[in-house]
Amino acid sequence: MRNDILNIKNCKRIAVMGGTFDPIHYGHLVAAETVRQELDIDKVIFIPTGRPPHKINSRLASDEHRYLMTVLAVVTNPHFDVSRTEIDRPGTTYTIDTIRELRKKCSDDTELFFITGADAINQILTWKDPEVLLKLCHFVAVTRPDSSTVKFTENVKYYKEKFGADITMLEIPALAISSTDIRKRVFENKTIKYLLPESVEQYIINNSLYTDDTGKKTYNTDLINKKLRHALTEQRYLHTQGVAEMAVRLAGIYNEDKDKARVAALLHDCAKCIENDESLRLCREYGVPLDEVLLAQPDLCHSFLGEKVAENDYDISDKDILSAIKYHTTGHAAMTMLEKIIFIADYIEFGRKNFDGLEETRNTAYEDIDKAVYMCLKQTIDFNRKKGRLIHFLSLEALNYYSNIIEKGDKT
Ligand SMILES: [Fe+2]
Ligand SMILES: [Fe+2]
Structure with a gap:
């Protein structure tokens, strides 16, 4: 010895x-x-x-x-x-x-x-x-x-x-x-x-031990879907599947990891069907900071809470996936590729009811992802303003950031 x-x-x-x-x-x-x-x-x-x-x-x-x-x-x-x-x-x-x-x-x-x-x-x-x-x-x-x-x-x-x-x-x-x-x-x-x-x-x-031959983590999407069926309404579950299909398609176009895109998309609304009171309670339990916009519009919490639920109930530890879930509603300035993919896929998936500008945004998404992010942000913010809803500061920062990128063609 x-x-x-x-x-x-x-x-x-x-x-x-x-x-x-x-x-x-x-x-x-x-x-x-x-x-x-x-x-x-x-x-x-x-x-x-x-x-x-x-x-x-x-x-x-x-x-x-x-x-x-x-x-x-x-x-x-x-x-x-x-x-x-x-x-x-x-x-x-x-x-x-x-x-x-x-x-x-x-x-x-x-x-x-x-x-x-x-x-x-x-x-x-x-x-x-x-x-x-x-x-x-x-x-x-x-x-x-x-x-x-x-x-x-x-x-x-x-x-x-x-x-x-x-x-x-x-x-x-x-x-x-x-x-x-x-x-x-x-x-x-x-x-x-x-x-x-x-x-x-x-x-x-x-150390990614016991994963597949490339050392890449594999995800059990069957199990994720089984759990989601219990956690979501039928309509929300189908929307989730639509977002997953679109996210994988965008991941193919923009060279992003398709498995991660699918999992992030499947889980993006995992906390969406939790009642408002319970949602606020869980946010406090998990330490999600509640600002005045979230307190006034608790349905917005579902993306921030979704990150915690995905981590704790679905055993997701991948930081890219978790942040894509976290920011899928508000967006933020300088998003990662996976964040942009989930943000857009949520908006343009094929199950969405048609509205003005949807088809144009969808076509843009296949060619210029930053421009599509800007279009999604602009349309969502305009829509919410008309409805008298408060706009989250992260969305305003994102709008400002992506409008500058589009105008100046500055994609650094
Ligand atoms: Fe959502
Ligand atoms: Fe969604």
Whole structure:
């Protein structure tokens, strides 16, 4: 363990917890903690296994990611530690080599334990030097409650008689959590909260682990639509689908990410069907600043609140998508391309009832997006003024900004 600074001095009972930890989750942690307490272990050392480089693809995390996730997961437990020994060892990794290395670092009277699954125990004769391994350390087989133990019990008896092995079995309900399932959930953009420590969840998000081959996040639009059907009226739901179609079309024209455009469009009105009183209450709860225009016209809140709802109820963390939702009603000066796309798509989607200037704005949108933004702003502000409504300062700033751009042809 040349690269490790393990604190195992004075430890008389040390357990090794091996695994790919791709990613580490509460099942592993609960198993390790249970073994520690039941068998009076001083230190549990988590050892992420090495993996041949050719086995790495974007659906699996690299050695370094797995090591760092394990470090994050165990940092709060003074009885846990992580070793790099297997990921730093060149060539094929064998448990016997790891245990021998560890043995050299401990005093003679230190007892070693190896924690593994019951399935692995059944396979142990296929490992390198199994008879030596079974003598060098005690084995602890952790199982989930529903697994069959018939074969395991037979094997344990055989290993005891033949090699003098010492094997304990412990049932760990939390082992129903699986790394495979967590990877699948991330890939399908489903929540992984409460399956693993928050720090590991954040690490996975920040590093775009377990996404598709390009490392790009994929969105589960089926699930988004299912939720939207409950949150919106039928009419609003259909409008949302129309905005999504238009947003993807505009994203194609202006080289914007089509997946992001679709998701932002689907969610742009996610808070639209919340009653005014509830909407104001939620704004206060989420800390959305309520200015006098929003207080006087609470229906305008839905875009600012929509950002928070998308983040909290639909698990959207992408800043571009969130800001496109946030500003889809007011707009603002110097909008991003995605913000402009959602702002315009909302206005010109094919489900909109025809009104003066709609067709012209639609055609402009396909050719000059800034001019189309200006047209949308101008028409909306004029319409609202006629109705005696207050105009939000962000819209006025945007109108000023885009009118200057159009007049001066200054698109910096
Ligand atoms: Fe809206
Ligand atoms: Fe809308």
